Amino acid sequence: MSEICEDAPYTAGRSADESVPASTPAVPDYMREIYDWAYINPRLVPLLDRQIVVQAILWGNANRLVKTAVDEFSPGQSILQPAHVYGRLCAELASRVGPAGRLEVRDVTPIQVARARAKLAGHTNAIVxxxxxxxxFDRKYDGVCCFFLLHEVPDDYKTKIVNNVLDATGPGGKAVFVDYHQWRWFHPMGPIMWFVFRYLEPLAPSLCASEIREFAGDADGFTWTKQTFFGGLYQKVVAVRK
Known part of the structure; x- marks a missing residue:
């Protein structure tokens, strides 16, 4: 095993409130400084991790964006989800790949690991x-689903994650990125999103100002396609290894 997973893997069936071994990686500073309220605070996390809340945060587009991501994968595949996501994405992915497939969810925050294990407790084909x-990453996958992760990390992390995701994508496999995008200038939600990015999501603007492939060191090794949603506010970028 590489240094990324020094602890023994936990299957989804283990208790969601079981403590994480001390040898596991530390929560990055940016998470504590910017996103403690959203992803670490034990009082707020259960309130935010509800599909109705996710649907509201994404202006009614959460279900649509989850579906367009999940539809990129097929039964029997091995899929990596590099960060836990609020709502039902991980359960949808586990159902999509089915009993012959495998879903692996990773997260750097202990409370998010626990949330993912609880959601996947009934899926024997999933591991957290x-x-x-x-x-x-320490292995290759048929596909990787990177869902609303990049806008929440600093630019050096964006580069590392994009390249790690692409490196983990096996021959003929695909990496799927769903995230924020630079909305059209006349978008009615534009002023609200400016406020959100300014005060709640300060690491997001650099993603909107760039193409995801620009963070990739080996972009030419993949075929890239992009689709935007909701007036350009969201994007799905699919990179298929040549």
Whole structure:
């Protein structure tokens, strides 16, 4: 095993409130400084991790964006989700790949690891590992689903994660990125999103100002396609290894 997962993997069936071993990776400073309220605070996390809340945060587009991501994968595949996501994405992915497939969810925050294990407790084809996706992965996958992760990390982390995700994508496999995008200038939600990015999501603007492939060191090794949603506010970028 590489340094990314020093602890033994946990299967989804283990108790969601079981403590994480001390040898697991530390929570990055930016998480504590910017996103403690959203992803670490034990009082707020259960309130935010509800599909209705996710649907509201994404202006009614959560279900649509989850579906367009999940539809990129097929039964029997091995899929990596490099960060836990609020709502039902991980359960949808586990159902999509089915009993012959495998879903691996990783997260660097202990409370998010616990949330993922609880959601996947009934899926024997899923595993949850406490790990930092900014460090190289230790195996190849048929596909990777990177869902609303990049806008929440600093630019050096964006580069590391994009390249780690692409490196983990096996021959003929695909990496799927769903995230924020630079909305059209006349978008009615534009002023609100400016406020959100200014005060709640300060690491997001650099993603909107760039193409995801620009963070990749080996972009030419993949075929890239992009689709935007909701007036350009969201994007799905699919990179298929040549």
């Amino acid at each position: 590992i406490h790990a930092d996706s900014a460090r190289p």
